[in-house]
Amino acid sequence: MRTLKKLGFILLLLITILVIATGVIVYTLKPDYSGEQELVHLQKEVKVYYDTYGIPHIYGENEQDAFRTLGYVHAQDRLWQMELLRRIASGGLSEVFGKDLVGTDKFFLSLGIADASKKTVANSNRNDEGVVLAEAYLDGINQFIKEGPTPVEFYLTGIDKKEFVLEDVYNTIGYMAFSFAMAHKTDPLLTTINAKLGPEYLKDLSISSDTTTVWIENYNPSQKDSLQNNLTAVVNKALGVLNVPLFEGSNSWVIAPEKTKNGKVILANDPHIGFAQPSVWYEAHIETPTYSKYGYHIAGIPFPLLGHNRASAYGITMFENDDVDFYYEQNNPENDGQYLTSNGYVDYEIVEKTIKVKDTSSVEFTYKKSVHGPILNGIADQIQDERPIAMSWIYTQMDNKVIDALFGLSHSNTLSEFRAALPNIHAPGLNIMYGDAEGNVGWFASAQLYSIPDSINTKMIYEVGKGLPIEKELLAFNQNPQAINPPSNYVYSANNQPDSIAGMLYPGYYLPENRAKRIVELLEPKNDWDKESVSDMITDVTSAIDPVIVSNLSKYIDINLLSENGLRVIDSLKMWNGDYKLVSSEATVFNRWIYHLLKNTFKDELGEDLFNQLLTTHFVKRLIAPLSKNENSVWWDNVNTNEETERMAAIVNKSFTDAIASLEKDFGANGENWQWEKVHTIEHEHPIGQIETLRSFFNVGPYPIEGGREVINNLAFSYDDTGYYKTSSGPSTRRVIDFSDVENSISILPTGQSGNPFSSHYKDQAEMYVNGEFRKMMMNETEIKNTSNSILIFSPNQ
Structure with missing residues (x-):
């Protein structure tokens, strides 16, 4: 019993030392936002x-x-x-x-x-x-x-x-x-x-x-x-x-x-x-x-x-x-x-x-x-x-x-x-x-x-x-x-x-x-x-173009080829206003459909590598809307079939059924479970966060997030076979400056002001950003001094 007590005491002591050491490391490595410092060459x-x-x-x-x-x-x-x-x-x-x-x-x-x-x-x-x-x-x-x-x-x-x-x-x-x-x-x-x-x-x-x-x-x-x-x-x-x-x-x-x-x-x-x-920006007044x-x-x-x-x-x-x-x-x-x-x-x-x-x-x-x-x-x-x-x-x-x-x-x-x-x-x-x-x-x-x-x-x-x-x-x-x-x-x-x-x-x-x-x-x-x-x-998340693309493509859908689930989905898509809210299932279906459309249209001619390169360019975004109404495009021909010319309708129908099948495989047959929040996420990755054991410490997220490709709240992503849309780029800040009340202008950062993971400001804006919220860009001197969290004073080096 004494041995167990002794081992317990040693274990407790080691844990205490570890906690103290960790606290010391955190204290010494975090930014110093208060106190006094001397700066060389400072005049005043x-x-x-x-x-x-x-x-x-x-x-x-x-x-x-x-x-x-x-x-x-x-x-x-x-x-x-x-x-x-x-x-x-x-x-x-x-x-x-x-x-x-x-x-x-x-x-x-x-x-x-x-x-x-x-x-x-x-x-x-x-x-x-x-x-x-x-x-x-x-x-x-x-x-x-x-x-x-x-x-x-x-x-x-x-x-x-x-x-x-x-x-x-x-x-x-x-x-x-x-x-x-x-x-x-x-x-x-x-x-x-x-x-x-x-x-x-x-x-x-x-x-x-x-x-x-x-x-x-x-x-x-x-x-x-x-x-x-x-x-x-x-x-x-x-x-x-x-x-x-x-x-x-x-x-x-x-x-x-x-x-x-x-x-x-x-x-x-x-x-x-x-x-x-x-994130890229550091704010300073x-x-x-x-x-x-x-x-x-x-x-x-x-x-x-x-x-x-x-x-x-x-x-x-x-x-x-x-x-x-x-x-x-x-x-x-x-x-x-x-x-x-x-x-x-x-x-x-x-x-x-x-x-x-x-x-x-x-x-x-x-x-x-x-x-x-x-x-x-x-x-x-x-x-x-x-x-x-x-x-x-x-x-x-x-x-x-x-x-x-x-x-x-x-x-x-x-x-x-x-x-x-x-x-x-x-x-x-x-x-x-x-x-x-x-x-x-x-x-x-x-x-x-x-x-x-x-x-x-x-x-x-x-x-x-x-x-x-x-x-x-x-x-x-x-x-x-x-x-x-x-x-x-x-x-x-x-x-x-x-x-x-x-x-x-x-x-x-x-x-x-x-x-x-x-x-x-x-x-x-x-x-x-x-x-x-x-x-x-x-923070608007409605597309002015995507419903037009749906309208163009749906003209070629053969309802006789659709399952009962497919019929419900296409009817829902036709009524979609183009919004990319978290609860939208139409946004999920649309992007699955577009990916399969691009894949079935271009991959046979380009092959795997060139097709993947195509997906990284800006012009692939530009071509989707024009392609959706161009039934004479040379790209509709599937070079892997015996048919001399593959009609646009065949590609459109195959792509739609491919999209539905992939969603049913991932989330089940109930379309209400295909919400955008399940496939569209954001994670802010630190270079060292690529090491899996350090990911949770350095990276911020992931979070489900509204928005999508080429809406005003442009939370963009690349297409691939996974059908999941990990946001790669988007608003690096959102700023609104109103000259009728310039001292109460507003902004937000994607994660936080500090790049130091020990700082309390490393990710204190991340959830606000995801929720479309803002904070004040303070400029009023009296308000700044009265509400400041801390003061750091720099004096000339003597």
Whole structure:
């Protein structure tokens, strides 16, 4: 008995020690939101008030002090995210995660982002205001690295903390510019389809500009008054392993005073970005005598991409323009170190790189560059011995002034100041949305555009000696699509096709009209918009297009082929209004039907790999509605049957019965059990959450969630054989800024403000986000100070 008591006492002691040790670890690793700190180079005291959701409200006497403080508090919540993002473009992931990431590092090194960053920093003027503030921000990050607790991810991966430099800022910007990688997914796939099946198979894929769709109209008062390879698979593999945010789409609209209840501008914005944990945005509110901004920051970038103050507000969506071109090169048959130009064969430039790899020796890596850009062959085994393909990307070819642009946008208070900063954005292409307290609204497609003859198809890999010239005819910014205070009294963007630019429809990877049509049909008739009605609209889950697709397809359904259950389902679908509520069974049936329709239509011609690649592109979303009414499409023919031509009706009926059979298998014959909440979920994945034992600690979710593909509340997913729709991207924040009550504007983040899993703000907004709720973006100084959860005071280092 004494032995048992002794063993029990020892066990209790060990548990107590473990609990104490765990408590100490948690205490030492969590962010410090209160107390006093000293900052080097600080001129005067800065106070940081943290609100209920962990958002810092920074009050300083000058901008350098405020941005230095921002760097520190940003790092203590997001240092791991900063570390990961700066490593992507510079080929540093293998050093963290091991040899499995060597292919990804090779791919990003070959893009040339890191080399372009070095060149930009070497040519930068360190006295420019934007650079000065960026350096102050980096000083704050680096002091936290020296003195603050090390995030748990550094211990788990075994890497050391290293100082941040200006190149890291540009590398992160470069990765964000690339993360809209639709050209890399689309152009090689279309080239393969053209070569394998012929040009007639491209006609029904909705890859060209569409003159019948809902598009964004230009309006400029001043002007009007005066007037075959596997590259796709390589990209998918490179990006798929990261679990970091990728820009994909977005909604935004800005309503002029004439259409609002209180006679003031209202701006709404929800950028669509790939979900990850932590989420992409870090919110921070800064007040100094010369600067006031409530901003949304990307880890490692000092200036907000989204922001507002009492004078103006701005947001972004992806422009989706085509700024990447691919060229076949012709090797010298006697010397594969040379390629053909108009002046004969010339040597490739050979670029040498070294990739550090965790737990093994470094990898020496070389790639070739032609006059068009890097040769992408050789960066992965899949494309070793095929025709050389060069990539021309405008981001790495022009002077990078993005820091100047972000500084200008964040420091502007008038429409003219704001517009003056926009030409400094050459890539990625962004729709910049604007509204102000004076009643102005604006939409600006911001990118360096260039003239493209109608005869050139930019979505194919150019043959040798063809395609766009190296020296492009650049368009002036006033030729970009834009609208300022249009007669409609609103501007909007849903990544849909813009109106003509300089007399032409600029090629791009635009998304279908679905969200645009719904936005317009909601905005147009109503003239008493307020914050509440706009917040309802930004969480809208009704499709304007899906019921039309159902109507088109149901015309071909043969009811004699349907079971009793099938008859009930098709009748229910015909009455569906297109909503993606949790209880909707129609949404579940529709998406199963569409997947089987795509599979039965395209897979026989494309095969498994190309079909799966097709599902990752934007144009597969664009083609569904047109295909649903095009009974003459060449794709309806099933090449695996003896019939010369397979009618559309046969494919439609087979796809519907396949969908019903799969749902009955998964959930039983009772259609009431096929609710959307059972198949549509969201989980915010941390890179380390891929380890199953750590998943519940680092990942957030999963939760059932409303919304779906191409509704305003665009909780998107990919199709596959499982019939389950794991949300991959969606609103990275939802913001509503009402200038009639700007201090009570509202927003939400998908998980929480902090990326530190020991912080109470790691996931404190996750359920609110899923439920479509909002919280206040606090700007009133008295309210902030009276209600703050904690105060962190920074003093000059003596």
